[in-house]
Amino acid sequence: MTVIEGASAKDVRRLNRVVIRIAGDSGDGMQLTGDRFTQDSAIHGNDVSTLPDFPAEIRAPAGTLPGVSAFQLHFADHDILTPGDAPDVLVAMNPAALKVNLPAVPRGGTVIVNTDEFTDRALKKVGYDKNPLEDGSLDGYRVHKVALTSQTVRALEGHPLSRKEAERAKNMYALGLLSWLYHRPVEQTLGFLEQKFAKNPAIVAANRAAFQAGFNFGETTEEFEVSYEVAPAALPAGRYRNISGNRALAYGLISGSQRSGLPLFLGSYPITPASDILHELARHKAFGVRTFQAEDEIAAVGAAIGASYGGALGVTTTSGPGVALKSEAIGLAVSLELPLVICDIQRGGPSTGLPTKTEQADLLQAMFGRNGESPVPIVAPRSPADCFDAAMEAVRIALTYRTPVFLLSDGYLANGSEPWRIPEVEELPDLREAARFAAVEDFPDDKVFLPYQRDPETLARPWAVPGTAGLEHRIGGLEKADVTGEISYDPENHDHMVRTRAAKVAGIAKSIAPLEADDPDGSARLLVLGWGSTYGPVQAACRLVRERGGAVAHAHLRHLNPFPPNLGELLARYDRVLIPEMNLGQLALLVRARYLVDAVGYNKVRGLPFTSTELASEIETRL
Amino acid sequence: MLDVTVSAGAPSAKDFKSDQEVRWCPGCGDYAVLAAVQSFLPSLNLDREKIVFVSGIGCSSRFPYYLNTYGMHSIHGRAPAIATGLAAARPDLSVWVVTGDGDALSIGGNHLIHALRRNVNLKILLFNNRIYGLTKGQYSPTSEPGKVTKSTPYGSLDAPFNPVSLALGAEATFVARTIDSDRKHLTSVLTAAAQHPGTALVEIYQNCNIFNDNAFEHLKAPGERDRHLLRLEPDAPLVYGEHKVVWDGERRGLGVTDLTDPRPAVTHDVAAEDPAYAFALARLQDPATLSPTPIGVFRSVRRPVYDDLMTDQLSAAGHGSKEPDLGALLAGSDTWTVGGGS
Numbered sequence: 001m002t003v004i005e006g007a008s009a010k011d012v013r014r015l016n017r018v019v020i021r022i023a024g025d026s027g028d029g030m031q032l033t034g035d036r037f038t039q040d041s042a043i044h045g046n047d048v049s050t051l052p053d054f055p056a057e058i059r060a061p062a063g064t065l066p067g068v069s070a071f072q073l074h075f076a077d078h079d080i081l082t083p084g085d086a087p088d089v090l091v092a093m094n095p096a097a098l099k100v101n102l103p104a105v106p107r108g109g110t111v112i113v114n115t116d117e118f119t120d121r122a123l124k125k126v127g128y129d130k131n132p133l134e135d136g137s138l139d140g141y142r143v144h145k146v147a148l149t150s151q152t153v154r155a156l157e158g159h160p161l162s163r164k165e166a167e168r169a170k171n172m173y174a175l176g177l178l179s180w181l182y183h184r185p186v187e188q189t190l191g192f193l194e195q196k197f198a199k200n201p202a203i204v205a206a207n208r209a210a211f212q213a214g215f216n217f218g219e220t221t222e223e224f225e226v227s228y229e230v231a232p233a234a235l236p237a238g239r240y241r242n243i244s245g246n247r248a249l250a251y252g253l254i255s256g257s258q259r260s261g262l263p264l265f266l267g268s269y270p271i272t273p274a275s276d277i278l279h280e281l282a283r284h285k286a287f288g289v290r291t292f293q294a295e296d297e298i299a300a301v302g303a304a305i306g307a308s309y310g311g312a313l314g315v316t317t318t319s320g321p322g323v324a325l326k327s328e329a330i331g332l333a334v335s336l337e338l339p340l341v342i343c344d345i346q347r348g349g350p351s352t353g354l355p356t357k358t359e360q361a362d363l364l365q366a367m368f369g370r371n372g373e374s375p376v377p378i379v380a381p382r383s384p385a386d387c388f389d390a391a392m393e394a395v396r397i398a399l400t401y402r403t404p405v406f407l408l409s410d411g412y413l414a415n416g417s418e419p420w421r422i423p424e425v426e427e428l429p430d431l432r433e434a435a436r437f438a439a440v441e442d443f444p445d446d447k448v449f450l451p452y453q454r455d456p457e458t459l460a461r462p463w464a465v466p467g468t469a470g471l472e473h474r475i476g477g478l479e480k481a482d483v484t485g486e487i488s489y490d491p492e493n494h495d496h497m498v499r500t501r502a503a504k505v506a507g508i509a510k511s512i513a514p515l516e517a518d519d520p521d522g523s524a525r526l527l528v529l530g531w532g533s534t535y536g537p538v539q540a541a542c543r544l545v546r547e548r549g550g551a552v553a554h555a556h557l558r559h560l561n562p563f564p565p566n567l568g569e570l571l572a573r574y575d576r577v578l579i580p581e582m583n584l585g586q587l588a589l590l591v592r593a594r595y596l597v598d599a600v601g602y603n604k605v606r607g608l609p610f611t612s613t614e615l616a617s618e619i620e621t622r623l
Numbered sequence: 624m625l626d627v628t629v630s631a632g633a634p635s636a637k638d639f640k641s642d643q644e645v646r647w648c649p650g651c652g653d654y655a656v657l658a659a660v661q662s663f664l665p666s667l668n669l670d671r672e673k674i675v676f677v678s679g680i681g682c683s684s685r686f687p688y689y690l691n692t693y694g695m696h697s698i699h700g701r702a703p704a705i706a707t708g709l710a711a712a713r714p715d716l717s718v719w720v721v722t723g724d725g726d727a728l729s730i731g732g733n734h735l736i737h738a739l740r741r742n743v744n745l746k747i748l749l750f751n752n753r754i755y756g757l758t759k760g761q762y763s764p765t766s767e768p769g770k771v772t773k774s775t776p777y778g779s780l781d782a783p784f785n786p787v788s789l790a791l792g793a794e795a796t797f798v799a800r801t802i803d804s805d806r807k808h809l810t811s812v813l814t815a816a817a818q819h820p821g822t823a824l825v826e827i828y829q830n831c832n833i834f835n836d837n838a839f840e841h842l843k844a845p846g847e848r849d850r851h852l853l854r855l856e857p858d859a860p861l862v863y864g865e866h867k868v869v870w871d872g873e874r875r876g877l878g879v880t881d882l883t884d885p886r887p888a889v890t891h892d893v894a895a896e897d898p899a900y901a902f903a904l905a906r907l908q909d910p911a912t913l914s915p916t917p918i919g920v921f922r923s924v925r926r927p928v929y930d931d932l933m934t935d936q937l938s939a940a941g942h943g944s945k946e947p948d949l950g951a952l953l954a955g956s957d958t959w960t961v962g963g964g965s
Contacts, residue, residue: 043959188957237962241955251953258949265712285940287947290933292711294704295737302701302734303708306677309695310713332698422958425950448642466693466709466716469672474641474688476696477680486643487688 010219011226017076018182018230019084022174023101024093024114026069027059029171034071035417036175036192040184042242042419045232046075049536051083051609052415056272056355063117063125068100075182077231081383081536081543083416085611091174093117093148096126107140112177114170116149144223148173155213159206169210176214181227186215238421245384245413246273248420249343250280252391254287256341257313259392260399260431263288265307267300268317272355273411274345277317297325301342305329308338311437311465313395317343320362321352323369330404331370332477334501337452337461339398339405341391342366342376346410348607357607358411360532361583366406367561367590373498375505378406378560382535384413385420390558392429397508399434402460408560410582412609413533438462440470449473451485459504506562515564517573519553520546526622527574529599531557531587534580534610541615548616550623560587568595578602578622580615636662638671641691647682652803652829656750657689659809664690667817669717676719677706679726682757683750683829686721700731703738703747707929710744714930717817720747724765725755728784732764735824736793741929742821748813749786749826750803754835767911772834787921788905790824791898797823798901799920803830804843808854808918815920821928828916842916853907855919860888861904863915868907877903879915893923 022037024030031052041048051072060067074084089110092098094117105111118133132138133145152173156166172193179186190208197203218224243251257264268278268291282291290307294300301316308314318326323344333340346362348354366378377397381390387409394407442462443449449471452461464471473485481488482496517527518539530538535556542554555570557563571577571591577599579588585601592599602618604610639661647653664674674692678684680699687694697705702720710718720738727735727749738745754772755761761774765786769778790798797819801812809827816823828839841847850864861868861877867888871878877889877900892900901922908916937943 039957043957045959045961232961235961239954239958239960241958243955254952255949258947263712265708267708284947284952285937286942286945287949287952288937288942290711290937292708292933295733298701299704299707299734299737302697302704303711305697306695306705306708306710307712308708309705310709310716312712314708328698329701336695422954425953466675466713467672469670472672472691472693474643474690474694474696476687477698478696 010224012183012229013226014229014231016078016230017074017080018089018228019072019074019087020089020091020178021070021072021087021101021104022091023068023070023097024171025062025096026055026057026067027062028069028093029168030054030069030071030093033171033175034073036189037178037184038073038075038417039192039242040179040188041073041075041182042240043188044183044185046077046230047080047233047235048242048418049074049080049083050417051412053608054356063094063096063122065096065100065126068097070097070101075230077233079233079235081540082609082612085613091178093170093174095122095128095132098132099126099128105141108142110142110144111138112144112146114148114174115145116147146177146217146223151213151217152210155210156206159209160202161206166206169206172207172210173214173217176211176216177218179211180215180218181224183227183229186211235419236421240419240421242417243385243388243420244276244415244417245381245387245409246276246345246415247280248385248387249381249391249407249409250277252388253281253313253315253341253395254284254289255388255428256392256395256431257289258287259428260313260395260435262311262313262399262435263290264315265304265312266291266315266317267294267303267307268292269294269297269300269322271297271319271322273347273414274317274319274322274343276414277343277345297322298329301326301329301340304340305333305336305338308333308340309336309466311463313341313399314339315341315343317345319345319347319355320349320365323362323365327370330376331372331374333404334370334374334376335477335480336475337402337501338463339402341394341398341405341407343391343407343409345414346408348605354607356411358533358609359582359605359607360408360410360534361586361605362408363531363560363583363586364589366408373502375502376404376406376561377401377505377508378408379558380408380532380560381413382532382556382558384416384418387413388420393558396429396431396434399431400460400511401458401504401508402463403505408532410533436463437468438464438471439468450483451475452480453483454500459500459507509562509565512559512562512564514566515555515557515570517553517555517570518542521551524551524553525575526578526619527553527555527571527576528578528580528619529555529557529571529587529591530580531560534582537610537612537615538580540612541619544612544616545619545623548620550620552619552623557587560590563594571595571597571599576600576622578619580610580618582610634665634671636665639664639691641689643688645689646685648833650832651682652752652831653683653686653750655803655806656748656809656827656829657686659806660813661690663810663813664692666814667717673715674717674719675709676721677702677709678721679723679731680757681723681726682831683721683723684726700726700729701734702726703731703734703745706745707738707741707743711930711933714744714934718745720745722747722749724749724751724753724763724786728764728786728789736789739790739793739795739822739824742796742926743929744821744931746816746823747825749824750829751786751826752829752831752835753838754831756831756834760834783910785905785908785910786824786826788902791902791905791922794898795824795922796821796926797920797923799824800826800828800916800918802828802839802842802918812920815923819923821926839913842913851914851916853915853917855891855893855904855917855921857893857920858890860890862888866915868904877907879907893920895922896924898922
């Protein structure tokens with residue numbers, strides 16, 4: 001126990017890590033509060049990982065179980081990989097939030113409740129016969145009862161606000177309290193409120209006052225005897241920011257555009273959880289980004305293909321149901337052999353499914369969901385910040401090979417956030433050569449332009465954009481004759497073209513670095529193979545297993561199609577292969593078919609990421 | 624608006640013919656339209672490489688293959704969407720869409736109406752033969768009620784679309800109709816469409832001599848056509864054969880009456896701001912008999928063009944005038960530094 005001088009007269013305890021979950025009504029501002037607390041923790045220098053969890057309804061009926069919105073944050077003085085399996089601290093803004101989230105809190109955990117909302121009516125609404133704050137059901141937890149609502153209203157007396165408006169600031173009161181409890185910096189939050197509500201000075205003043213009052217309450221109340229310090233983490237040197245997956249993905253696309261010299265054109269139709277990419281890109285017109293909110297998913301991808309044909313970096317962003325609608329147009333892009341990036345931010349399916357929950361079940365859709373032999377490369381990010389690099393890689397492949405590319409993110413990555421070491425612009429891949437347009441000089445011996453004459457190395461075809469004199473040509477979705485691109489129904493030609501398109505995509509493997517397994521002492525007999533957002537939980541689980549004496553290797557795929565060139569050889573090095581996926585075994589199906597490896601799956605589709613503890617147990621049963 | 628660049632040496636129709644063998648059925652109305660377009664394109668005074676034809680699927684959608692410009696034969700119904708992306712990304716191009724009644728009004732209806740309301744700089748040529756040709760003779764969304772086809776042996780139950788009134792309802796700024804066999808009229812309408820800034824929709828009645836032969840014969844036969852064709856000329860009275868179009872107070876719209884009626888013929892106003900007039904004009908036509916059939920430009924009004932507006936927004940944000948700072952974007956405002964020198 002250490003006392004920090006000047007911070008508070010109370011005791012200060014040092015912790016290595018904390019998992020905190022803030023839960024309330026979907027209109028209570030829980031996501032904003034969580035975001036802000038994350039930002040402050042990141043600025044403080046902690047490693048952070050977050051898991052927002054909110055309903056699909058914008059404002060579900062107040063105080064009901066389906067209306068609960070939660071935000072989980074894991075912050076630590078060392079590098080962490082997941083938002084944490086279980087919260088150490090739960091902040092419950094009402095009975096519904098307590099009822100939904102208490103089962104996740106281990107006994108001994110801390111629960112901070114807003115007592116004002118525990119009225120008979122509110123309790124009855126969620127099926128509590130008795131008040132859980134009084135009936136002993138919270139025995140075994142460290143409970144802090146705070147009248148958050150009424151204290152906020154009292155703190156805002158004298159502000160020109162209605163009672164209802166004053167009540168709305170209770171999330172800032174709670175944030176102030178948490179900021180005191182965990183020694184978070186306060187200046188940034190005060191500045192943030194200034195910016196966020198700049199148009200309404202009265203609201204700025206009220207939120208600042210509520211935040212300050214919450215902070216002061218922590219300092220003076222006897223309810224909290226100690227506060228906690230989580231020291232900054234020793235991350236690799238560099239300049240950092242906190243970033244969400246969707247924003248990182250948008251920045252990756254802008255960087256791909258800037259580094260290739262091609263204007264970015266986004267065709268998109270709003271869909272959860274992908275819309276934030278559209279929102280983000282729409283802000284960056286100074287970078288020449290054109291965003292087109294189309295009439296439907298089909299028009300969105302169609303416009304991106306049209307823009308690509310015109311020499312732009314064509315991109316479309318969507319989720320699984322949107323991919324279903326875009327399938328025919330993606331097939332057209334395969335046939336036209338034009339660059340196109342299709343970002344699928346996966347969510348629970350089938351059909352409308354679970355719009356705000358995460359899943360990895362679109363892999364086979366991306367792989368095979370088109371008519372005919374229609375190969376499309378697939379890349380997947382492994383963490384929120386990694387969405388940046390994955391997006392740039394998707395752009396590289398699309399441009400170099402003149403092909404549509406799937407970027408498979410998911411809801412967990414999209415909304416989750418983590419610290420990101422900000423790259424220097426000069427260290428980003430230079431994509432100018434990949435984006436080179438065809439010129440008349442490229443065809444000195446031919447009187448006519450040959451739109452399907454391929455680069456011998458990449459098998460990519462020339463990209464001749466309208467406006468280039470001498471390269472006028474016609475292309476389409478009908479099968480084309482090799483080299484000339486004229487319509488051809490010739491059997492041999494079709495067979496040749498189908499194989500050539502497949503070979504082009506397979507050949508991308510030559511440009512992919514070999515996959516390396518994380519196998520610290522080289523003694524593991526079990527390989528855990530993952531892809532996408534399971535990286536954090538799988539890696540954390542492997543660390544747990546190793547701490548407990550087990551030997552396990554972990555490899556994580558960035559490229560799902562084609563696979564890295566050494567994947568078969570890597571798999572053969574291990575006796576057993578375990579593939580955890582948030583689907584019923586889609587990667588396992590591909591790996592088993594391709595390499596004849598008896599890989600086994602660990603599969604769950606609960607709309608939530610795996611916990612590292614459950615994966616560790618699973619790994620240990622297979623060691 | 625067209626970005627006019629004068630070519631070295633006056634181009635001719637021949638310059639716009641591609642080396643591909645034309646493969647429509649002998650006698651198809653598409654040949655006449657192709658020939659008219661090939662002769663018309665030189666009058667645009669545009670370099671060939673600045674012109675792009677985008678089509679969907681159907682007989683008419685083979686059109687781009689036969690023009691020596693840039694071209695894309697895309698997928699069923701989606702040409703307006705693809706062309707929208709192209710036009711928005713490349714406002715320097717002259718982008719044309721070739722589509723048919725099935726392509727534009729059935730499978731692609733959504734894209735058509737949204738292109739029209741946005742007023743993207745596209746010229747849409749809708750070949751209407753009132754039948755599905757490429758799939759061998761099913762009724763289309765413009766077929767007359769009761770049409771007997773392979774898929775409707777007891778007669779079609781569908782009420783047809785009137786493409787002109789549909790386009791007007793979709794906020795179109797330019798709508799016209801013409802006929803495949805009337806080269807002069809077709810060319811004049813294409814010229815007006817090309818000069819229009821924004822989306823122009825041109826419905827072209829086109830004969831399918833295999834599956835719906837003579838669908839427009841009464842609008843073409845010299846002895847008969849004047850009884851049905853209402854030729855729309857700017858600021859000219861609406862008169863055809865023994866008839867004229869008058870303001871009908873009772874119907875609160877336009878009505879047809881014979882020339883002896885004392886009421887004055889309505890004077891055609893292509894620039895009428897309110898689309899109700901053009902709509903009333905379009906609705907004079909009986910969907911079963913196509914009589915009377917107004918041809919010419921129904922409506923031509925100015926409204927800001929989508930791709931211009933998009934370019935303006937980019938310019939206002941500083942695109943093109945100052946170098947954007949990618950490093951500053953990636954860093955954002957809330958950063959912290961770890962280590963340093965280590």
